[in-house]
Amino acid sequence: MIGGHRFLYGGDYNPEQWPEPVWTDDVARMREAGVTTATVGVFSWADLQPRQGAFEFGWLDRVLDLLHAGGIGVDLATATASPPPWAGTGHPDLYAVDERGARYWHGSRQHYAPTSVRYRRLAAELVHAMAERYVDHPAVQMWHVNNEYGCHVALDHSASAERAFREWLQDRYLTIGGLNDAWGTSFWSQRYGTFDEVTTPRHAPYSRNPAQVLDFRRFSSDALLECYLAERDVLRAAGAIQPITTNFIGFNKNVDYRTWAPEIDVVSDDCYPDPAHPDGYRHGAFERDLVRGLSPDRPWLLMEQASSAVNWRPRNAPKSPGQMAAWSMQSIARGADGILFFQWRQSRAGAEKFHSAMLPHAGTGTRTWREVCALGARLRELPALPAAAPAPVALVHEWENWWALEGTDHPADLDHQQVLTAWHLATQDEHLACDVTGAAGPFGDRRVVLAPALYLLRAEAAAALVAFVTAGGTLVLTSFSDVVDECDRLREGGFLTQLRDIAGIEVLEHAGVPDDAARAVGQLDLTLGGIVEDVEAREATVLARFTDGPYAGGPALTRKTHASGGSVVYAAGQLDRASARAVLQLVVPQDARDPDFEGLPEDVEAVRRGGVVFVVNHAAHPVHVRVGGTDLDLESQEVAVLDGTRRV
């Protein structure tokens, strides 16, 4: 609980974009809307420090005092996501550089090189000055470090990045021989004589060394994490006792949030599903499950969402009536303890003037405003909720697997997000609660673990998966799994070397095919594609065989059942959503399903959090449903919150 509120409600507040008299109106309106929390200062560096060494905190003092007097708590941002023009002028080393050596300049945001000594020093000075001034300010309830690390620029090739990359590699491999071995540099005459010869994977004539690219991804995520930790440590050293967060952006390929989450007091996420996409709310559900899984025992915060349209898609659809509240309640149901927006008042100038806000340009006579006020009131009515209980089904998501899987020169290009989304959507179609976890677990009492396309599989993770099956769990694997080690090298002995025994099969060959290219029939009828495999079923039962494609007649789905009752189901291709659903129907035991959610229509989402059930009608039409003995008539986008049989 932050600031004594069961649920935080509010958004990014950028008062520096407005004349001071507007601020008083802002606070009055925030109170009207039920706002508890304003995130202040995210992009305020230039206003807080117009010149090096010259801080101007007077305006921020007045903003914080005003908010505090109005009973609004502050999530105070450290303002380091967009260094002002003076910081880089005459100091090109502050800017990030792309793979062709072209510099990013100021005039947008996030143009800094994460390893730049100057950037880090200036950021630390600013954060120190802010902390000295505000750690004890009664309005400050949370600190918000930087903003969406790695959202725009994560892969920096500046000179400082190159230096830091070499040091990172030296720490990892100790000797240049160790690096050569890990990167397989005997191939194409890439052998390095010293660490000084190693570069970031710059623009190159043809395919780059995949292990180098993979390490560069790891290094780049770590370099950003160092920026976060440096700011956090400055805040703590100055006496900050409030929780500290930095806002994640769900499926952000650039940052391995699983390594970050333990360093963060409250995980927070910015989530912008497309309201025009028929699966928009399902994409939202997947992201919320991912974020919840990063700190499973603690609630998280939805730090940013849009009240209606964004500005950055080619076509920006507004949210339909009720959709904003429905998607907000989905977040609460899936573990959030706060709903916040980008942003409080719509900007008049700048790149985001057409991005929706809680208080639109057209003012308080708008549907958006009415819905914002109604949601604030609704959140005040909700009972306190515990962190969500572990789900019986888990879906494995690993950043380093994502990086490696999407490397070049594979039998086919697989889109990691697409592969995993098919599975998560299938769990939603089945109304199954699903956690998103790392490959090494812990899997606890889970019944089914879904691990599609787990191409890069570390020995520890393989051992955890084997232990899960040995203890009675069901593991579902799909093609192109357990192929390489953490350096993207094949292990001795071909494919599936670590999971071969528990799967009871041998993978002989891969074939790249179009998505949905191969059909299979048998106990289940399936559509497979992407990478299909020539599989030999040794100790596994063949549940379906390919009817076409390069391996027609061969096993497409196998199952090996173990004495423990555990089993491994292996699909020799990537499955589409309907096929994934068919596999779930086969493997998820009845007692792992929520009996209250049986028979619900597809567009009705039902989620249990503690003793409370959230039922959301995402369909465009009204529905009648029965959940746990309670009859519900729900309009489109209506949300029922059931505490037992009582609707709250």
Ligand code: GAL
């Ligand atoms: C986020 C960012 C906000 C705003 C928003 C627009 O990525 O943190 O500052 O730009 O997107 O949707």
